Each structure stands twice: as structure tokens, then as C-alpha cells.
Amino acid sequence: MKRLIYKEFLMDKKSKIGMPLVLLYLMSMVIIFNYALISQNNYKTNFWHGLYWLIVLLIAIHSVSRIFFQENEKRDFYYYQICNPQSLIGARLIYNFILLVLINIITIVLFTIFFESPIGTINVFFAFSLLGTFGLSGSLTLTSSIANKAGKNPVLLSVLSFPVIIPIIILSVSSINHLTIQESWKDLVTLLSIDILVVVLSLILFPYIWKS
Amino acid sequence: MKNRTWKIVAIILLIYTFLGGLFFKVPRLPILNETIRVLHFHVPMWFGMIILFSFSVFYAFQYLKNGSESSDICSVEFANVGIVYGILGLVTGMTWANFTWGEPWSGDPKQNASAIALLIYMAYFILRGSVKDIIKKARLSAVYNIFAFTIMIPLLFILPRMTDSLHPGSGGNPGFNAYDLDSNLRLVFYPAVIGWSLLGIWITTLRIRLKKLEVHINGQ
Numbered sequence: 297m298k299r300l301i302y303k304e305f306l307m308d309k310k311s312k313i314g315m316p317l318v319l320l321y322l323m324s325m326v327i328i329f330n331y332a333l334i335s336q337n338n339y340k341t342n343f344w345h346g347l348y349w350l351i352v353l354l355i356a357i358h359s360v361s362r363i364f365f366q367e368n369e370k371r372d373f374y375y376y377q378i379c380n381p382q383s384l385i386g387a388r389l390i391y392n393f394i395l396l397v398l399i400n401i402i403t404i405v406l407f408t409i410f411f412e413s414p415i416g417t418i419n420v421f422f423a424f425s426l427l428g429t430f431g432l433s434g435s436l437t438l439t440s441s442i443a444n445k446a447g448k449n450p451v452l453l454s455v456l457s458f459p460v461i462i463p464i465i466i467l468s469v470s471s472i473n474h475l476t477i478q479e480s481w482k483d484l485v486t487l488l489s490i491d492i493l494v495v496v497l498s499l500i501l502f503p504y505i506w507k508s
Numbered sequence: 509m510k511n512r513t514w515k516i517v518a519i520i521l522l523i524y525t526f527l528g529g530l531f532f533k534v535p536r537l538p539i540l541n542e543t544i545r546v547l548h549f550h551v552p553m554w555f556g557m558i559i560l561f562s563f564s565v566f567y568a569f570q571y572l573k574n575g576s577e578s579s580d581i582c583s584v585e586f587a588n589v590g591i592v593y594g595i596l597g598l599v600t601g602m603t604w605a606n607f608t609w610g611e612p613w614s615g616d617p618k619q620n621a622s623a624i625a626l627l628i629y630m631a632y633f634i635l636r637g638s639v640k641d642i643i644k645k646a647r648l649s650a651v652y653n654i655f656a657f658t659i660m661i662p663l664l665f666i667l668p669r670m671t672d673s674l675h676p677g678s679g680g681n682p683g684f685n686a687y688d689l690d691s692n693l694r695l696v697f698y699p700a701v702i703g704w705s706l707l708g709i710w711i712t713t714l715r716i717r718l719k720k721l722e723v724h725i726n727g728q
Contacts, residue, residue, distance in 0.1 A: 438655065446639045446648055456635060456652070459628035460659050463621075490662065497658055501651045504572055 318359050318399065325351055326406045344411055345469050352403055353432065353461065356396050360436040361453050363392070364444045385437065385502040389495065392433040400429050427487040428468030434494035435460045441505055464490060515710055521703030525549075528696040546604045548696050552704035553597030554622070558664075559705050560590035560712065561629070565657040568650040578720065580646040583653060584636065585715040587629055589708055594626045621663045628656045 329347055404425075436457055443453040467487045525548055564586035571579035601619065602612035613619060635652055639645040 442635070442648055442652055445644065446635060449638060452635065452638055456631050459624050459631060460655070462624050463659070463663050486662075490659075493658060493662070497655055501654060504647060504651050 318355060318362075319402065321358060322351070322355050322399065322403060323406065325354065326403075326410055330410050344407065347411075348403060348407055349428070349465055349469055352396075352400060352429070353465065355399050355403070356429075356432050356436055357454055357457065359395060359399065360392055360433070360440050361443070361450050363388075363395075364440045385441070385498055388441075389434060389437050389498065392437050393430060396429045396433045397426070400425055423484055424468050424470075424487065427484060427491060428464055431464035431468075431487065431491040431494060432461060434491055434498060435464065438494065438498040438501065441502060445505055460494075514706060518703055518706035518710055521699045522707060525552075525696060525700040525703050528699075532696060543604060543607050544693065546600060547693065548700040549704075550597060550600040550604055551697070552701045553593050553600060555701045556705045556708040557590050557593040557597060560586045560593060560708050561657055561660070563709075563712075564590060565653055568653040568657075571646060571650045572654075575643075575646075577642075577646070577723070580650065581719045581723070582712075582716055583650060585712050585719060587632060587653065588715065589712045591626060591629050591633075593704075593708055594622065594629070598622060598626065618664075625660045625664055628660060632656055 329351070333347075436453075439457040439460065440453050443449060443456055446452060464487065467483055467490070470483050528548075530545060564583050567579045567583035567586065570576070571583060598619075601622075605614060605616075605619075606612045609616075632649060632652055636645055636649045639648055
């Protein structure tokens with residue numbers, strides 16, 4: 297399975313505009329948000345968490361869909377023959393997770409530059425951020441594989457994944473209310489359980505999607 | 509269906525619900541007063557929706573297991589009527605909230621969660637609409653059905669309980685479980701739940717029969 301992850305990475309590198317495209321998209325969005333909110337009071341601190349998760353979500357959908365749209369049918373057929381579906385989706389999950397974590401970190405850096413960072417406690421923020429990203433990547437992987445089979449429509453991907461992502465976002469944004477890890481234990485556990493649920497579901501359901 | 513008694517039972521229960529709900533004596537609590545009668549119409553909608561969606565998921569599993577088109581039809585029609593019940597539940601809830609909480613939509617977690625649950629199932633129908641091939645459509649929608657149901661359950665039941673909510677049963681409000689419900693209300697409530705759920709199942713079976721006939725005619 298390690299080879300599969302490596303393969304995903306190679307494929308992404310092959311399309312030369314892959315990662316830089318996402319980075320550029322990210323930067324332009326941050327700048328646009330900066331200018332869009334400039335007239336509000338305290339725009340730098342008030343909207344931080346919400347904006348942050350908004351941007352992460354949009355970029356995540358964009359990048360995950362980009363990855364899946366690079367698949368084509370003949371290669372799919374080849375994969376069908378040589379590896380079992382669980383390891384394929386496992387590889388995709390892990391690759392998406394790593395990608396999204398990278399995007400997360402870059403977004404945090406960009407946000408700290410443009411908007412002041414009101415992060416209370418780094419630990420709590422990172423815990424929520426990590427778990428939220430995990431949930432995002434899990435649900436996006438599953439829904440993008442569904443959307444991929446259903447006609448490669450990017451809008452379909454967004455429509456399918458938004459309702460599933462909403463509880464994840466709700467729980468992740470609630471990191472703003474907590475100062476220590478002890479306090480936020482309940483929310484973290486809920487987020488973790490949703491993540492596990494999504495990943496397990498993906499592992500179980502993917503073979504059925506794969507069959508066609 | 510040859511055995512028609514359950515439909516007659518459904519009708520009788522519903523007539524009883526309407527008459528009893530509107531005419532029986534209800535306990536008067538502050539703020540709620542007589543609007544508590546909506547309980548018999550609002551909550552059974554949600555019970556009915558959950559039951560219909562459970563049937564839908566069950567048939568989705570069946571489809572994945574044996575690939576028969578009839579399971580797929582059953583799954584879709586149960587989801588269809590489930591969404592209708594969900595919308596009705598939301599509308600009755602909003603009407604009730606207008607009188608008791610002051611505004612139809614107060615951003616209450618349970619309200620939001622139920623709106624999101626409806627969005628999930630509407631996305632299910634969009635998914636079905638966007639795939640042309642019948643077998644692929646059925647398989648993809650079965651997978652998404654299971655996914656949606658599994659996400660919906662924590663969304664509707666776990667998340668609102670964890671946060672402060674205006675709804676009874678969460679955030680420090682007394683709940684609607686068996687120990688809190690006045691026995692007068694219970695007289696009408698339990699039959700109401702059964703009656704509305706049976707009605708939902710009846711509507712669904714009619715739609716399934718209609719759909720199967722359509723498919724049969726179109727296939728030949």
C-alpha cells in the first residue's frame with residue numbers, strides 16, 4: 297500500500313500545475329477575504345475561525361476533486377485487477393489527509409500573516425484542526441469517489457459532501473470556545489468518532505462503488 | 509397487499525389522533541399552554557421519518573447484497589416519503605416555534621440538524637438524477653444512502669443533546685421520555701406515532717406498486 301501512496305504522489309507531481317495551483321488559489325482567496333471584510337470592525341480577529349475553516353473547506357474540495365478527476369477509466373481497470381479496493385481507498389485517504397494537512401499548515405501561516413492570530417492555546421487548536429482535517433479528508437474521499445463514478449461533475453461533489461461536512465465543521469469551529477485540552481475533551485471525542493465513522497464507512501462501502 | 513387490516517388500523521388511529529389531540533384535556537404549562545397539542549403531529553413526523561429512512565437503508569443493504577431492482581425501487585420510494593415527512597416535521601415545528609419560541613427559525617441545534625439531514629437526502633436524489641445508467645445509479649445511490657443514514661443518526665440525536673438547545677430533552681430542559689410525559693398526553697401520543705408511521709408506510713407501498721408498474725410497462 298505504501299507504493300500506492302507513492303504512486304498518488306507521483307501522479308500529482310506529474311501534472312505540473314498541481315500543487316502550485318492550489319497554493320495560488322489559497323493565496324488569492326485569503327487576499328480576497330482580506331479585502332472583502334476590510335470595512336468591518338475588528339475584521340482581523342472576529343472572523344478568524346470561521347474564515348479559516350471556510351477556506352480550508354473550499355480548498356479541500358477543490359484539491360480532492362482535482363485528484364480524482366485525473367483518473368481515467370483505463371487506468372481504473374488496471375487497478376481493479378492488481379490491488380484490492382480497500383488498499384486503494386486507504387492510499388487515497390492517507391494521501392488526501394497528508395495533502396489537506398499541508399494545506400492546513402499553509403493556511404494557518406497565511407492567516408497569521410494577513411489577519412492577527414487569536415489562537416488561544418496552540419494545543420487545542422491543533423488538535424481540533426487535525427481531527428477536523430481528518431474528517432474532511434475522509435468524507436471528501438468517499439464522496440468524490442461517488443461523484444467520480446457519477447459523471448465527474450464537480451458541483452455534484454460539493455452538493456454531496458456539504459451536508460456531511462457540516463457537523464465536522466460545527467465541531468471544529470467550536471475550538472474557539474475552549475482554552476485547554478481537558479475542557480474540550482467531549483468535543484474532541486465526538487469529532488474523533490465522526491472521523492472514525494466516516495473512514496470505516498469509506499472502507500466498507502468503497503468496494504461496492506469500485507465494482508462497476 | 510392482501511391483508512388490509514393494518515391500513516384500517518392506520519386510519520382508525522389517525523382519526524383517533526386528530527379527535528383526541530384536539531379535544532382531550534391537556535396539561536397547561538407556561539409558554540406552551542394549548543400548543544402542546546402539536547406534539548401529536550410534530551414528533552410523530554420525525555418518528556415516521558426515521559422509520560421510513562431505516563426501511564430505505566435496509567433496502568439499500570438488500571440491493572447491495574442481491575442487486576435486485578425491486579430493492580432499489582423500495583429504497584428510493586421510502587427515502588422519497590421520508591423526505592416528505594421530514595419537510596412536514598420541519599414545517600409543523602416552525603409553526604409551533606412561531607407560537608412558543610417567538611420565531612419560526614431560531615437557530616436551534618436540533619432545527620439546524622434536521623434541516624441538514626433533509627439536505628443530505630435531497631443530495632441523494634440529485635445523485636440519482638445525475639447518473640444515467642440504471643445499475644450504476646442504483647448501486648451508487650445505495651452506497652450514498654447508507655453513508656447518509658449513518659451520518660444522519662449522530663447528527664440528529666447526538667449533536668443536539670450535547671449543546672444547549674431550546675428543544676425539550678437537551679441542554680437542561682425536561683425531556684419527552686416516558687417518565688416526563690403526562691399520561692393524558694401519552695394516551696394520544698403513542699397511537700399518534702403508530703398511526704402516522706403506518707400512514708407513511710402505506711403511502712410508500714402505494715408508490716412502490718406504482719413505480720413497479722411503470723418500470724414493467726416501460727420495460728416492455
